[in-house]
Amino acid sequence: MKNIIRNMNKQKGFTLIELMIVVAIIGILAAIAIPQFAAYRVRAFNSAAQSDLKAAQTSYEVFFNDELEYPSAVAVTNAASIALPLDGTATSTTINTSAGVSFGSTSGTNQQSYGAATKHLSGDNIYTVTSAAPSMATTADTAGDALADADRPTAP
Numbered sequence: 717m718k719n720i721i722r723n724m725n726k727q728k729g730f731t732l733i734e735l736m737i738v739v740a741i742i743g744i745l746a747a748i749a750i751p752q753f754a755a756y757r758v759r760a761f762n763s764a765a766q767s768d769l770k771a772a773q774t775s776y777e778v779f780f781n782d783e784l785e786y787p788s789a790v791a792v793t794n795a796a797s798i799a800l801p802l803d804g805t806a807t808s809t810t811i812n813t814s815a816g817v818s819f820g821s822t823s824g825t826n827q828q829s830y831g832a833a834t835k836h837l838s839g840d841n842i843y844t845v846t847s848a849a850p851s852m853a854t855t856a857d858t859a860g861d862a863l864a865d866a867d868r869p870t871a872p
Contacts, residue, residue, distance in 0.1 A: 758859060761839035764814040769834040769843045769852060772819060775800065775811045776830055776847075785827040786847065789871075792820035792863050794837075802827070818863035824871030831869035837862055848872035 780786050787800030801808040813819050821832040831846040842855040846869050
């Protein structure tokens, strides 16, 4: 009977030191992982803006092939669906943007050129293309800043 009572008095568990070490390790891992996660999110937002600009660029070129003119200028907008009209006609095409992505464009003389820009509100870059320079250009910006009309490139 004494052996049974002695065994019941022995408590099993973790010591305070062991628990503190585990909490410290979890804290170190969190300190490493959280900034990395934030960087991944910004890159994802930037990728959404890049993808939307590529889609818009394709829409502009298809529109030009059909109408021999680029669409009219579009003021900066956050709309999910943007109609790109041809001046003076009912002809238009639509581009769709991801949530949070702003888009804006400019038109050149007689709509024979264009400039376009995108930025995700949570991203940290502005992406631009023009009909003369179809490669995407990147301009660093502050996350949280919205795309402004002044950020649209001038059509060549």
